Amino acid sequence: MATQSSKEIDYTVPALYRGLKILELFDSQHRILTTQDFADALEVTTSSIYRIVTTLTELNYLDKVAKNTYQLGPQVISHGFSYLASRDIVDIVMPHLSALRNLVSMSCHLSVREGQDAVYIYRSFASQRLSVNVPVGTRIACHSCAMGRILLTDLGEPELDALYQHVRLDGYPAPASRTLPELKQTINNDRITGWAIHRSDYATAIATGLKDYQGRIVAAINVSGPDALMNSDAHIKDIKVQLMATAQRISFELGNASKGAKN
Incomplete structure (x- = not known):
């Protein structure tokens, strides 16, 4: 009976992966970013990450400062x-x-x-x-x-x-x-x-x-x-x-x- 190799088994959660990657984009030189910045970095369309960005904003991991523009939110700080x-x-x-x-x-x-x-x-x-x-x-x-x-x-x-x-x-x-x-x-x-x-x-x-x-x-x-x-x-x-x-x-x-x- 054939078994899947470790390379064929992918246990990653795409939405979670993208959400964490979005948070990692912020640093001392990139304190305010747009949804287009997120999409370009992830090589996806803005529509494909809309729900992820909305979720991060609702949970206060992102803070919306202008239309389609965000900075890190207070939850990032409070959670360490x-x-x-x-x-x-x-x-x-x-x-x-x-x-x-x-x-x-x-x-x-x-x-x-x-x-x-x-x-x-x-x-x-x-x-x-x-x-x-x-x-x-x-x-x-x-x-x-x-x-x-x-x-x-x-x-x-x-x-x-x-x-x-x-x-x-x-x-x-x-x-x-x-x-x-x-x-x-x-x-x-x-x-x-x-x-x-x-x-x-x-x-x-x-x-x-x-x-x-x-x-x-x-x-x-x-x-x-x-x-x-x-x-x-x-x-x-x-x-x-x-x-x-x-x-x-x-x-x-x-x-x-x-x-x-x-x-």
């Missing part, structure tokens, strides 16, 4: 993909943020971008009574915090337009930008200087980006503290110098060989 992607960077950043905290005696945080939010994935907190300690897992709208603005500087204008096409900005308190043109101008200024400062609720945060081997900003770090401890331009300048130097050292470990942002 974010941890797997960020595990190495957290390991690299930890000792540097601890050293920075000891130098400036203020809390330091690390975040990555998910959609319009900056997600805090590590903190090195100051133990003194006057301190700002944001818990790991906290999400803050990118346009309303220093680290978030820095993360947005890695996006081009078309990406920003797609990201904020259906988002209202006027519901956030000052000094957050209240319109998309205002946000673009703020981000452009942050991109030029290489750092951002944000004051709110009697606290001040200064942030800058971490760059990978391609020069892309993959994360942001900050120094944050109460205004009582950030009350002079000279002190803020000293903190900024330490922050930028720390970011440059971390970026070097991430493979970036540039001289870093301006001081």
